[in-house]
Amino acid sequence: MIDTLAFLGEFGDAVDFIFNTRETREGREVGGSQFAELTWTHVQLSVAALALAAAVAVPLGLVLGHTGRFGFLAISVSNVGRAVPSLALIAFFIAYLSVGFANVMVALAVLAIPPILTNTYVGVRQVDPDTVDAARGMGMTGGEIVRRVELPLALPLIFGGVKTSMVNVIATATIAPLAGVVTLGDPIINVSTYGDAGRLGAAIAVAALAVFTEVSLGALQRAVTPRGLKLSARRNRFPISLTRRARATS
Amino acid sequence: MIAQVQIQERSGEDASCIADNGFCPGWIGDNLDRYVDPFFEHVYLTVVSVVIGFAIAFALALLSYRRRWLIPPVTQITGILYTVPSLAAFFLLLPLTGRGKTTAIVALVAYSLLIIFRNVIAGLDNVPDDTKDAGRGMGLTDRQLLWRVELPLALPEIMAGLRIATTTTVGLATLAFFAGAGGLGGQIFADINFKSNVAVAGGAAVLLAFVLDGLILLAQRAATPWARARATT
Numbered sequence: 001m002i003d004t005l006a007f008l009g010e011f012g013d014a015v016d017f018i019f020n021t022r023e024t025r026e027g028r029e030v031g032g033s034q035f036a037e038l039t040w041t042h043v044q045l046s047v048a049a050l051a052l053a054a055a056v057a058v059p060l061g062l063v064l065g066h067t068g069r070f071g072f073l074a075i076s077v078s079n080v081g082r083a084v085p086s087l088a089l090i091a092f093f094i095a096y097l098s099v100g101f102a103n104v105m106v107a108l109a110v111l112a113i114p115p116i117l118t119n120t121y122v123g124v125r126q127v128d129p130d131t132v133d134a135a136r137g138m139g140m141t142g143g144e145i146v147r148r149v150e151l152p153l154a155l156p157l158i159f160g161g162v163k164t165s166m167v168n169v170i171a172t173a174t175i176a177p178l179a180g181v182v183t184l185g186d187p188i189i190n191v192s193t194y195g196d197a198g199r200l201g202a203a204i205a206v207a208a209l210a211v212f213t214e215v216s217l218g219a220l221q222r223a224v225t226p227r228g229l230k231l232s233a234r235r236n237r238f239p240i241s242l243t244r245r246a247r248a249t250s
Numbered sequence: 251m252i253a254q255v256q257i258q259e260r261s262g263e264d265a266s267c268i269a270d271n272g273f274c275p276g277w278i279g280d281n282l283d284r285y286v287d288p289f290f291e292h293v294y295l296t297v298v299s300v301v302i303g304f305a306i307a308f309a310l311a312l313l314s315y316r317r318r319w320l321i322p323p324v325t326q327i328t329g330i331l332y333t334v335p336s337l338a339a340f341f342l343l344l345p346l347t348g349r350g351k352t353t354a355i356v357a358l359v360a361y362s363l364l365i366i367f368r369n370v371i372a373g374l375d376n377v378p379d380d381t382k383d384a385g386r387g388m389g390l391t392d393r394q395l396l397w398r399v400e401l402p403l404a405l406p407e408i409m410a411g412l413r414i415a416t417t418t419t420v421g422l423a424t425l426a427f428f429a430g431a432g433g434l435g436g437q438i439f440a441d442i443n444f445k446s447n448v449a450v451a452g453g454a455a456v457l458l459a460f461v462l463d464g465l466i467l468l469a470q471r472a473a474t475p476w477a478r479a480r481a482t483t
Contacts, residue, residue, distance in 0.1 A: 010345045082414065083459035085421035088452030091438045095271065095448040171335030175425070178442060188341060188428070203341035207334045214333045 011204075013197040018205060039205060042183040045101065045176060046169045049108035053165060057113045058158060061120025065154070066146050074121035081114030086172040090179060099180035107179075108172055112165035119161030123154025152226055159221040166217060170210050174202075184209070273445040282450070284437070289454055291432040295423040296462065299355050300416050303362030308408075310363075311370035312396070321371060328364035336361055336422040340429035349430030357429070358422055362415040369411025373404030406477070409470040413463050420459040434458075 018035050064074050093107040127150050135149045151158075174185035184206050187198035194202070222230075267274040307328075314320035334342070339357040347353045377400045385399040401408075427436030437451040471478065 079417075082421070083417045083456055083463065085424040085435070085452070085455045085459075087421075087424040087435050087438055088448075088455050091442050091448045091452055094442050095445045167333055167335075171337065174335060174337045178439075185337070188337065199341055200345065203338040207338040207342065210335050210338070211330060211333050214329075 010196065010200060013200075015201065015204065016197070018201045035201070035205070038182060038184045038186060038202070039209070041181065042170070042173050042176075042185075042206075042209065045105060045108070045181055045183060046166065046173050049105045049169050049173075050112055050162065050166050052105060052109040053112035053169075054116055054162060056109070057116035057161075058120050061117045061158075062124060062146055062151060062154075064117075065121045065124025066142065066150060068125065071121065071125070074117055078114040078118035081111070084111075086111055086168075087175060090172070090175055094179045101181050104173075104176045104179045104181045108169045108176075111172060112169050115164040115168070116158070116161040119157045119164075120154060123157030124150045126157075127153045153229065156221055156225040156229060159217065159224055163214060163217040163221060167210050167214050170206070170213055174206050268444075268446075271444045273449055278446050278450055285434070285450055285454060288432060288434045288437040288451070289458070292420070292423055292434045292455065292458060295351065295354055295358065295426055295431060295433055296416065296419045296458070299358035299419050299423070300362055300412070302355070303359040303415060303419075304366055304412060306359065307363045307366035308370055311367050311374070314367075315371060315374050324367060325364070328360075328367055331360040332364040334360075337425050337428060340425065344429065351431045353429040354423070354426035354431035354433075358419050358426070361422055362419055365415045365418065366408075366411045369407050369414075370404065373407030373411075374400050376407065377403045402474070405474050406470065409466060409473075413466050416462045416466060417459045420455060420462065424455055 061074065064070050089111060090104070090107050093103050097103050124146075131149060131153070132145060135145050140148065173181075173183050174188060176183045177186045177189045184202050187194035187202035188206075191199050268277055310320075310324055314324055331339075336357055339360065340353055343353045343356055347356060381399060381403065382395060385395045390398065423431075423433050424435035424438065426433045427439060434451050434455045438448060438455075441447040
């Protein structure tokens with residue numbers, strides 16, 4: 001272990017594990033560059049799952065929000081989604097559809113769809129009806145209104161959903177090794193190979209990855225927020241909540 | 251050791267179904283008893299974590315509601331706690347709190363703080379100013395106003411936060427067995443290729459989330475009789 005990290009005790013050993021390759025008793029090389037590989041798989045899996053989820057949820061949310069139909073569905077998908085434990089979901093996929101990258105990706109996408117769908121729907125619904133009317137008055141078709149008015153104005157909320165899902169997916173991808181995809185969760189699940197330092201190192205790496213994602217997607221979310229919305233958001237610090245009672249604006 | 255959760259013995263009539271890792275109603279009927287203890291461990295973890303989480307978040311919210319400058323730092327700190335994946339949190343805590351329920355509960359509490367805090371503040375902020383003015387005009391002190399007017403009116407939003415926190419905690423508690431705290435997750439993990447086992451243990455976890463959610467909803471209805479009265483008139 002690097003001496004400068006010694007004062008951190010177990011945590012120092014874990015950090016050392018992340019950056020320096022070491023050999024297990026069976027002669028397998030773990031840590032260091034192998035850790036980078038695990039991280040790369042972890043990121044690939046998470047991004048693939050999120051892309052799939054977004055490809056399904058965003059268009060669906062836009063259409064449902066634009067037509068204003070099946071709103072109950074869009075909202076309750078999210079409530080039901082939250083009630084399904086991620087481990088149970090992964091376990092269902094393993095037991096009923098078997099293991100592998102594609103299956104885990106789909107399982108994670110299923111987990112990621114509800115927040116994106118609900119946020120997209122709510123984002124479109126909360127666009128000021130007057131704005132939509134004005135767009136219609138200017139001769140825009142339904143498709144144009146969706147693309148050029150509702151989508152940009154809903155973008156911050158859609159991004160909020162994407163952020164929630166991405167962090168959630170990164171967290172859940174930790175248990176992917178159960179399904180044969182070797183992510184950062186491997187040192188956590190196979191302690192006998194990696195030892196305590198590997199497990200703690202992986203926990204640190206997963207936590208850092210999640211926080212990094214949250215922060216960078218948060219910055220991206222601010223970047224895509226239309227300027228007008230930013231100004232009005234300053235008065236309203238909290239993200240809108242689904243339960244807020246509608247108050248008549250005078 | 252986690253990797254050595256023992257594969258439980260399978261016995262019963264439908265031998266071929268069991269050998270296939272299939273969904274075997276007969277086996278499930280015979281073996282339901284092995285899910286009882288993990289189920290109640292799960293209930294314990296969830297309820298204790300949510301109760302503690304609610305107490306802390308509620309106190310923080312009341313404090314920050316009066317001292318507004320506290321809101322951004324509390325939101326940020328609880329936000330970071332919320333972002334750290336629960337599984338990682340369990341292992342980050344292990345060197346400090348050791349294996350067992352304490353570790354799991356600390357992590358689960360940390361996870362529920364943001365949700366409850368944000369909803370309590372949002373609920374209080376949504377109380378119309380006119381209503382508060384009316385209360386003050388009737389001679390209520392700040393404290394009376396809070397407990398008799400603002401909190402009751404904020405109750406739907408507070409309860410909504412509690413419901414989200416509870417269902418989320420049920421889900422996260424399925425990973426608590428990694429911290430040595432038992433629960434339904436341990437049962438799922440014990441034989442993750444066996445359809446019957448996954449269906450019962452996973453199903454029980456989902457069911458628990460719905461039941462607890464429903465119970466809070468009922469409590470909310472009982473606590474806000476005026477909401478129903480308004481709806482029916």
